[in-house]
Amino acid sequence: MADPSTRTTATLYPYEKPSALGAPPRTHPVVIVGAGPVGLVLALDLGRKGTPVLILDDQEGAGQGSRAICFAKRTLEICDRLGPGQAMVDKGVVWNLGKVFHGHDKVFEFNLQPEDGHKNPAFINLQQPYFEAFLVDAIRQAQKDGAPIEIRGRNTVTGITPDPDGVTAQIDTPDGAYALRADWLVACDGARSPVRKMMGLGFEGRVFEDNFLIADVRMTADFPTERWFWFEPPFKGGGASALLHKQPDNIWRIDFQLGWDIDRKAELQEDNIRRRVDAMLGQGASYDLEWTSIYTFQCRRMEKFRHDRVIFAGDSAHQVSPFGARGANSGVQDADNLAWKLDLVTKGLAPETLLDSYCEERVHGADENILNSTRSTDFLTPKSDISKVFRNAVLELAKTHAFARPLVNSGRLSVPCAYDGLSLNGPDSLNGPRCTRVGAPCPDAPLAEGFLLDRLNGTFTLLAIDTEAPALEAADGIPIQTLTLSTATDDPSGALRQRYLGKATAALYLIRPDQHVAARWSGATQGDITSALRKATGYET
Template sequence: MQHDEDPIRYPYRRVADQDASHPVRHPVVVAGAGLVGLVTALDLAGRGVPVVVLDAGEGVSAGSRAMCFARRSLEILGRLGCAEAAVAAGIPWHAGRVHHGPDVICGVEHGPEAGQRRPAFLNLPQAQLEAILVARLRALADAGAPVSLRGANRIIAVGTHPDHVRLEVETPEGPYSLHADWLVACDGANSSVRRMMALGFPGRGYEDAFLIADVAMDSDAPAERMFWFDPPFNPGRSALLHRQPGNLWRIDLQIGADADAAAELAPDRVLPRLRAMLGGQARFTVESLAIYRFHCRRMERFVHGRVLFAGDAAHQVSPFGARGANSGIQDADNLGWKLAAVIAGAAPELLESYNWERGLAAEENIQAAARASDFITPRSDASRAFRDAVLTLAGRHPFAREMVNTGRMAEPCTYDDGPLNGPDAAGLPGRTRPGAAAVDVPCAGGWLLDRLPQGFALLAIDADAPEAGLPVLRLGSAGHGALAAAWTGAGGGVVALLRPDGHVAARWHTAAGTPTPGDIAAALATAGGTS
């Protein structure tokens, strides 16, 4: 894979497909080289699936985009070989403060730090994370992985067929055609693929506008999430401040439903707002500005024949709680192994579980984001009166602090009652039940997620696992309290079947008997593996 040394650029280059007499066919084409498209490509390439990424641009994203990544996303990036670089470049944090007027009314802990490998949250601008992903993709390609990234390749037509998708692609040297066994649309909230297929994107829009500013400023303020209701510098509205790497600060200012975007972006309107917030003595430089109005919406289905939708192309939420990019990364994590399995011969119906599981996650995120939006930007006098009463009480009474909603922070979805879930046993910790993501904990020889075999595997803790044709990770919990707390609870042994994405498919408590090879084969068949 030829490429420039510039880590943020992937300029147009002519490829052999453009000179072929007939459309060249590829196993997977990914539309869009944003976060979700790049993670999808890395996941598939790591499983040996040939993949071509087509992007209308020629470099990573610019401007104010996602910048807060949750622990689960970092665990996924760890499996793809990118987490260390991301954490080294970003700002970890786990706490926040909520202000009402000039006063702090509560502090918030967003996840325990002790005994954890990854931070609860990491602030890193989307462009920087995309550059890390591009560098990793290039490294895989240089090592022989079947993956390529084509800049200035805009999809202009999509034709769906029972066994393939035909794509018309525009380039600086004219159009060409190619075929894909599977197309993964990761081309954002304004998805061209979704539009060309005439698919709906129903949901709810919010009228209030927000000004986003990335500001360069020297400050010793802590790395925590700071949220204001009715601050003196933005009366009657809200504000949010996050520290980013390199002395950058992300500012979100609510500016009202009647805001005129062009007027609000003018220097004579922006600079007084920022000075009022940051203080008259602050010295800062505005790096980027944007106005946004947000939506909570989703496609009814994420699977349409041989076209699969992920990230903002499939669902969109308000930014409160950092649920957009994190959910998209988890879409890619869920889809990658399933699509690889289908390409290897598994039944295509396995992809319906992607539709079910990530549809459930989208509903959770939309509901959480909608509740936060209704609290932050009340849509009726009654809602505003309730919100203001909660804020007043929260300064004095702990019970009211639980009702303050500045955005419930992103958490991985547990696929309870999901179609791939097998049997469960009573008396085991709930956070490692079937459908949940495996909890990473210290164990003998390192960290659990690092030691898990690729693909379907058995995890046996204080237990013997039967021979079932699967790799087995055997661990003892003695001296490893976090391992016991997460997986075995009060005692006894546990055997768990884990999916290729690290979610638990089934588990057995050996106090009730060790699972038989037949038990494991049945659970494996349910989970989409081979028995």
């Protein structure tokens, strides 16, 4: 297979005539519909845990164009655990700095990762086809290592029939149709989800009356590697706002806000696109148009993400506007949340009701993303003259007054949500830092050897800092590792103490496979830890 760092489109999983044609339906433990970022991450995680998984996709690989381009630190941490994270960072354009302009004037700049001591950057820009190609290569390597993962390209799901014990799916291929059974079917098939439509399920929310033109431009330019956002840009044709991002291979993503009442066909004509790009870059700028599209902001979600044996993840379950990079990143977090739960349920190590917590937690995450995305969109596109006056007053104040800068909203950029107050959470019996409270994702920290998140290996972990860990046995057969660290010898930078102890002198953390804190104590017995583990796996509600 070609090096994924040199391609944006490829046949990643070429069609092969299925052996299932003409045979009785075979049952698969997990079937995933859709081989985008979410489906691939979920399959890789499940397969590495030993749960057999089949991916069905109606294409044979990554499509054209950038689509998602901003991948956040939490996504990179998840991919790091699964294998391809470092390759993504090496290929991607790393950036931490963003600048906001109003007309010709810079309003302010911000640093998304002002503190040191993290293995991964705040963001990379990497075209989605690259992201998918790195994941497929990681799946191929996992297959060689024995992971039970199968991908079938040009296998289109045309019908599903759920029942209490699973799902029967009808599949169409170039050589004919066949049927299969799935104990669990996960729909990762995008915002237009055919699976959702086949089940007649709603997708409620808000469509914003505005259009945005995406232009991916190939050029050599000396712009810095930063996110530049303009309100009321000074260049003619820039619309009400504009955005500029650098990507690998000398590709630059440009977004222009067009307004609602437009002629889409006319706006997508090359002459009109070039007129806008020329105004931004200056007459005589040399570039090639690689990919263009027009999109409309939408913030929607399903009422619930689990429907018996059918589960929805990513854009099939929820959709947000692109500003803030919350689409693919939140979808990857869906997969991270679902994989360990589905693995335990499939292996009979946790009750089926554990999957209800996937819906609870990721609906919570979707609502947080939709709220932030809606606020961003309302700030970008004021709905009245007086709203615009207030918006512009905030921008003017932000030039010289720091208090106004948090009010400027050019897209609140993706961060993982904390599952505060939700049903899997155990006790928080440590007067510790807020960033590592129960329900929060674990922040990274440099150790004397490597980084903390590298030591959290996708199973439950009992982290003991400056204390002895109680002897443990796997409760209900659920694997759990113990990691003992000392701030005297393992914490040269002090970040571990700052982020996990605070004013406490010692701490015990129970950490979930998705690296969220399940419980924490200043001291705990074996019974305390076992009880928290049972709660985190759905046995105690």
